[in-house]
Amino acid sequence: MTVELGHFALLLALAVALVQGVLPLLGAATGRTRWMQAARPAAWLQLALVALAYVCLTAAFVTLDFSVLYVANNANSELPMLYRIAAVWGAHEGSLVLWSLMLAAWSAAVATFSRQLPDELAARVLGVLGLLSVGFLLFTALTSNPFERLLPAAVDGRDLNPLLQDPALAIHPPLLYMGYVGLAVPYAFAVAALLGGRLDAVWARWSRPWTTAAWLFLTVGITLGSWWAYYELGWGGWWFWDPVENASFLPWLVATALIHSLAVTDKRGAFKSWTVLLAIAAFALSLLGTFLVRSGVLVSVHSFATDPGRGVFLLLFFTVAVGGALLLYALRASAVTSTATYAPVSREGFLLANNVLLCVAAGVVLIGTLYPLIIDALGLGKLSVGPPYFEAAFVPVVLPMVLLMGFGPFARWKRAGVLDLIRTLRWPLSVSAALALVLPYLLVGRHSVVLFAALMMAFWVIGTAVLDPWQRWRKLGGQGRRLPRSVLGMAAAHLGVGVFIIGVAVDAGFGVERNLRVADGDRFEAGGYEWSFRGVREVHGPNWDAVEGEFRVARDGDTVTTLRPQKRVYRVQTQPMTQAAIHPRLTRDLYAVLGEPLGDGAWSARVNVNPMVRWIWLGALLMAFGGVLAISDRRYR
């Protein structure tokens, strides 16, 4: 019964979303207040219904109702409870329900926190969000119904994909989706502003905290995904430039640009039409990612099983949602005039450069990701674009951006003096250059130009990110005074970028990897540590069996740790899985994976010493923390 109830709730939610999508927009167009007032209750009701559907689906998983096809395909009687709950979003159909739930939640949040908003704008924003809900719920109902019955019921299920049976990956999709879906809010604000014909600073001010919220979810989601790939795939890397990874990175880059451009539109009334375009583009790219992952047009290590019908629906939805917004933009944006003036060297100027470089970076990633498809579609053959391209094309665009990033916060609005800036920042500039030059020699005795550039940029960003709030605090009168949270948020986010770059540069420059054949008792050296292999033994989990190797790691004769990497086989899907063993420290990770038996009791194995690799994820989390600080600023309350 719960299953039918869930299905019914989902269909009812579709009807309510239709009301939420149509009535308020018509009301706003014709000036009918009553119709506009339907938006809020509809948004709350829609959330309640989608939540009910979601709970019903979860109940089917918890009770292991194998008469539901989706449950039978993605759970098993041996599956631990935590993963039964996570299995709801373990495959296409359920993840769509989660997606719809989040969209409804964002809708309801906007409905709740928009009391100060002009009625018309609020009605339009909620209306646009309602229309997006219609699209997703229709997609779920027509092509991907998770409540479909399986008769007769299966005796046992096929189990959840083993790759997903991991705590980080279990929470990675919900966070990522929160980010993707959250970008619908600035999109809805932008479209509402276009519909109303009022592209002033109001919509920008209102969408700022929402954009930052979506961006911070996206940041944490991508970070978790990267961390998971690092320890679960066993390749020792943290980013592979796979199409699906790029699909999450693209909206992040554009959302980052949007956050900065919204600041200019809000504070100075400049970049008006550009900001609207970015808001549309950020959401367009998150829809594009959804399409790429679920339609099978690109080959990726992480794609969903695909179905052409779904691809067609998603493509249509993408084209209508983005095309409609861009058509509105084409018709309305030309009327927008910017009155604000500013000199090339000014806060606006730096933020303009930030936007240009972030968009160029996004453009490079987009072209690289789609290029094989473009060439294939034109009948020019097949080719691959991989990490070597992205690294070569992306880094030169990003490094100058990081340089400008240090100056930006110190530049005054409207006009800033170049000499003033250099005078203020002469210490961070020279100290970061000196440190970047000397430190690698002192600590490791090796150096390279790329490493110097990266480290200098990192130190520079960190230095300026600390100096800026310090100077502001002194200007406020020092002791007892408090800086606005938004200032601290920016500083934390920029600091995060610096920390991130240090992690990337040091790991890439000084990481050590050894691939070896090891037998019981073998000793070897890697990254300044003495490793010894102590053979393998069998271990068993709730729904898997594994072979576990043992490495003792010592330094200067003192034991540091014992690493126990596993090679797991999940009983139902009989898929081999690597479980890397990691000894993490801020300064370095010791990392070991077990490969294949090579005969005579020998195994292939890989050990890595990854210096400062944690800084990569710490930096990203620091960026997200900056977002949290910025949202909690007083002016948004």
Add this chain to the structure above:
Amino acid sequence: MRYFLPLVVLLAVGALFWVGLGLQPAVVPSPLIGQPVPEFKLPLLDDAERSFTHRELTGRVTLVHVWATWCVTCRAEHPTLLAFARSGRVPVIGFNYKDDRALALRWLEAAGDPYALNVFDESGAVAIDWGVYGTPETFVVDREGVIRYKHVGPLTDDIIAGELVPLLDALGAGQ
């Protein structure tokens, strides 16, 4: 009209994806098409003493079919291939890839043998020269010993009727 530019870009991307939905991203075309068959010398499957070389692929149009007993798709494809071979249009040369000789022979005995003869590439070294990456694969070699066509994946009646037969007609096979 520069404000319409984003819309134009979007429509272009949409059109690209529309075309993309009909493409097969995992199928890689062979650079060997239009090239003479790679030089090789392999033993026969049913007689390790006798061998077969690239020179024997000239003089008539042939179909070279890469298969293995461990290849599940090949087993599914087998009846289609058998029916095509029985039409006698062209000789089908089997290319047994990284297989077990005894198993392969037993399989042919049980399931029916569509091949005029089978070469046995135990190490898979010759298959690399042929650019083989997934079984089953089907090549058409013309009279001059030039590779004219390659299909990756199972042969179906549609592919035989739509691609293979017209090509064989054009090459004047079996005349």
Add this chain to the structure above:
Amino acid sequence: MRRVLLMLIAPATAFAIDTATFDDAATEARYRALIAEIRCLVCQNQSLADSNAPLAVDLREEVRAQIARGASDDEVVSYLTARYGDFVLYKPRFTAVTAVLWLAPLLLLLIGAGLAWRALAGPGAAERVHDDAERTRIRRLLDDRNER
């Protein structure tokens, strides 16, 4: 058509550890860098270095043998592309077909710079017409308005 749904496709887990060794460390580094830039054909999106598919194992062995015989990177790459085409290269060669790809960063930067120039020239151009005294006056007026 109903299919068995998998969120992630299996080959991602069938990762490889290649224990090949060479006489000197430099050659081994060259070998590892090379196989990391070659795409495995059978897998979803993995390099030769990362894949444990039988063909990837064979091709790695072939690459190892060629490098041990003293072949250059270019020779190994031509060997592979002659058989499997440019698809195997994660780092596409610069040709007429990939020109747009490789020039994309530069082109996009130029376009971006052009757009930024327009944005700056718009209000700035109007300002440049005035002489200095007038400019200061206008700026003061604008400042006042913005401050309010």
